[in-house]
Amino acid sequence: LDCVNRDTLGPQKRYLFKRKQPEAPNAEEVKLKALDWGQLNFLHTTDTHGWLEGHLKEKHYGGDWGDFSSFVTIMKEIAAFKQADLLLIDTGDLNDGNGMSDATAVSGERIRPLYTARPCQTKLANLKELPFDILTIGNHELYRPEIALDVYQNFAPFWGDRYLTSNVQIYDPNTGELNYIGKQYRHFQTKMGLNIMAFGFLFDFDRGANNTVVIKMEDSVKEQWFLDALAEGNVDLFLLAGHIPVRGSSEWTSAITAIRAVYPNTPIQIFGGHYHIRDFVAYDSRAVGLASGRYCETVGWISINGLNNTLSSDSGTGRPALNESTDDLRISRKYLDFNRFTFAFHTNLDQFDTRHGKKISHEITQIRHELNLTSIFGCAPQDYYLSRVAYEDKGSLIRLISQEAIPSVVVREARRNNPRIFLMNSGLLRFDIFKGLFTHDDSFIVAPFKNSFQFIPSVPYTIAKGVLSALNAGKVAKRREPEIGSLGNHGNHRPISQLYDISPGYVTYDDFGTDGDDTKHPELPNYHVPNYLQGNASFSVSEEPDSVDVIFIDFIARYVLDALKRSGKEYSLGDIQDYLPEEFYSRNVLPKYAQENWPC
Numbered sequence: 001l002d003c004v005n006r007d008t009l010g011p012q013k014r015y016l017f018k019r020k021q022p023e024a025p026n027a028e029e030v031k032l033k034a035l036d037w038g039q040l041n042f043l044h045t046t047d048t049h050g051w052l053e054g055h056l057k058e059k060h061y062g063g064d065w066g067d068f069s070s071f072v073t074i075m076k077e078i079a080a081f082k083q084a085d086l087l088l089i090d091t092g093d094l095n096d097g098n099g100m101s102d103a104t105a106v107s108g109e110r111i112r113p114l115y116t117a118r119p120c121q122t123k124l125a126n127l128k129e130l131p132f133d134i135l136t137i138g139n140h141e142l143y144r145p146e147i148a149l150d151v152y153q154n155f156a157p158f159w160g161d162r163y164l165t166s167n168v169q170i171y172d173p174n175t176g177e178l179n180y181i182g183k184q185y186r187h188f189q190t191k192m193g194l195n196i197m198a199f200g201f202l203f204d205f206d207r208g209a210n211n212t213v214v215i216k217m218e219d220s221v222k223e224q225w226f227l228d229a230l231a232e233g234n235v236d237l238f239l240l241a242g243h244i245p246v247r248g249s250s251e252w253t254s255a256i257t258a259i260r261a262v263y264p265n266t267p268i269q270i271f272g273g274h275y276h277i278r279d280f281v282a283y284d285s286r287a288v289g290l291a292s293g294r295y296c297e298t299v300g301w302i303s304i305n306g307l308n309n310t311l312s313s314d315s316g317t318g319r320p321a322l323n324e325s326t327d328d329l330r331i332s333r334k335y336l337d338f339n340r341f342t343f344a345f346h347t348n349l350d351q352f353d354t355r356h357g358k359k360i361s362h363e364i365t366q367i368r369h370e371l372n373l374t375s376i377f378g379c380a381p382q383d384y385y386l387s388r389v390a391y392e393d394k395g396s397l398i399r400l401i402s403q404e405a406i407p408s409v410v411v412r413e414a415r416r417n418n419p420r421i422f423l424m425n426s427g428l429l430r431f432d433i434f435k436g437l438f439t440h441d442d443s444f445i446v447a448p449f450k451n452s453f454q455f456i457p458s459v460p461y462t463i464a465k466g467v468l469s470a471l472n473a474g475k476v477a478k479r480r481e482p483e484i485g486s487l488g489n490h491g492n493h494r495p496i497s498q499l500y501d502i503s504p505g506y507v508t509y510d511d512f513g514t515d516g517d518d519t520k521h522p523e524l525p526n527y528h529v530p531n532y533l534q535g536n537a538s539f540s541v542s543e544e545p546d547s548v549d550v551i552f553i554d555f556i557a558r559y560v561l562d563a564l565k566r567s568g569k570e571y572s573l574g575d576i577q578d579y580l581p582e583e584f585y586s587r588n589v590l591p592k593y594a595q596e597n598w599p600c
């Protein structure tokens with residue numbers, strides 16, 4: 001392959017037969033196990049949110065998009081050698097969460113091309129770097145009209161029938177027509193001859209920009225085009241890629257029910273996302289779903305054997321979807337840590353870089369430089385965690401933001417002495433702050449959104465003091481909380497049984513048990529984060545002022561109105577004013593706070 005550096009790759013047998021443990025790059029020495037390969041295999045990313053530079057401050061998630069490109073390219077070669085299929089899937093939310101994606105005029109405009117980058121010509125048709133087979137859209141591609149348009153005009157056309165938005169549409173600015181952003185489905189044959197019908201869905205999202213439409217999934221799967229697609233027949237496996245949590249989502253129930261009405265036994269493989277966790281669910285004896293985390297921390301792996309009642313030569317691997325099932329279908333799943341050590345191990349190559357992967361890594365460095373991502377606002381005096389410590393802890397990020405940073409930097413001079421409360425959704429905070437340099441990049445990593453501050457002046461305190469609890473009891477302006485058994489940002493939790501001397505990380509308990517994490521980490525603590533937070537200024541908690549200014553993030557305005565009503569007073573949109581005269585967004589709070597409070 002032109003894109004593979006033959007000097008380092010060598011003949012295939014060098015990496016296919018000599019399985020040796022590559023030298024661990026640092027103290028994080030772990031014993032990984034070879035992956036179970038099947039007839040049909042998948043690698044999956046989701047909710048990358050611009051983290052293509054990798055985690056610069058956490059080595060165990062330190063691989064970048066170039067490393068991943070090399071990994072995927074070689075894994076596809078290994079699949080070809082094994083006469084197996086390997087498909088690469090992504091389930092959306094490409095922007096919002098990192099300087100790489102958000103320090104640009106239109107979020108994601110510099111990172112989306114890194115998905116489609118094809119700087120070397122290949123002799124093989126369809127070999128793209130990265131060679132995604134199916135992608136779908138996330139809610140973050142739809143919040144702002146210009147992002148949705150960029151996806152529609154540039155990203156979707158590149159992928160053709162690989163970019164599936166079966167229930168997401170956009171008004172074409174040139175024709176005024178309502179069109180699907182991508183294609184509705186793809187019916188294709190794999191290299192090894194498996195017939196796959198793929199769809200790409202978004203959860204029932206109602207906050208998209210005005211130029212977009214999301215059709216509820218229960219309606220989508222009743223539409224004629226969907227029924228016609230099912231009627232085409234000749235399907236060995238349904239592949240449903242969706243920006244939808246795999247556990248407990250009525251959206252997936254609708255899709256599985258619709259397919260099962262026509263195909264009671266055909267395997268269904270779901271790839272989900274949006275909750276930012278690792279998870280795997282068995283829906284029935286031939287339908288399973290995988291969620292592969294977030295932020296380029298995880299690469300999900302699935303292998304399937306027994307399709308068309310044929311067990312491959314590697315038929316010993318995998319297990320039935322349900323414990324009690326006697327079905328022939330054998331499935332395995334793994335959550336791989338996104339780092340070079342993992343990629344080297346599973347390609348069985350110490351040097352697994354392709355020329356193309358190196359180019360992508362190089363381009364990432366260039367983009368970071370161009371976007372000035374390493375410029376420094378200050379030095380954080382300690383770590384601040386979103387959910388690793390309790391709210392009362394001085395290392396709590398949500399306490400830092402709600403009690404200190406916002407009250408100190410979000411000030412309308414004319415009302416500086418008025419008692420006031422600040423209300424915000426915790427979902428606007430995306431990641432921890434680590435002690436040390438706090439950079440331009442970190443400011444997007446922690447709080448990427450351009451949400452502005454609004455307020456209702458002089459609300460009676462008797463009403464205002466009930467708003468936070470009314471908000472937390474009401475509709476959620478955040479991703480829905482996973483159910484019990486699947487808590488928090490860090491996956492499902494279980495007692496630690498097998499630990500190595502490595503960094504804390506994901507410890508996952510899913511429908512197949514506790515052996516999903518490729519690297520065994522000590523478990524991170526995980527404290528509940530309420531959906532809404534409040535800070536106060538110009539009065540103390542023991543005081544009862546007559547009235548307060550109620551200041552809030554515009555993203556939650558309608559929920560605040562609803563909560564005020566439930567607390568006893570009805571306000572309307574007309575009562576809401578901008579709090580700050582100039583453009584100042586939630587993403588600007590920490591840079592200003594760091595400049596004023598965190599000297600280096």
Ligand SMILES: Nc1ccn([C@@H]2O[C@H](COP(=O)(O)O)[C@@H](O)[C@H]2O)c(=O)n1
Pocket residue numbers: 047093139140143274275425426427428429449450451477478479555
């Ligand atoms: N302008 C915005 C947009 C989104 N949010 C928060 O992000 C959550 C969704 O993120 P996922 O990665 O889980 O899709 C959303 O529920 C909000 O909490 C925001 O604060 N401001």
Ligand SMILES: [Zn+2]
Pocket residue numbers: 047049093138274276
């Ligand atoms: Zn997301």
Ligand SMILES: [Zn+2]
Pocket residue numbers: 093138139140243273274275
């Ligand atoms: Zn999402």
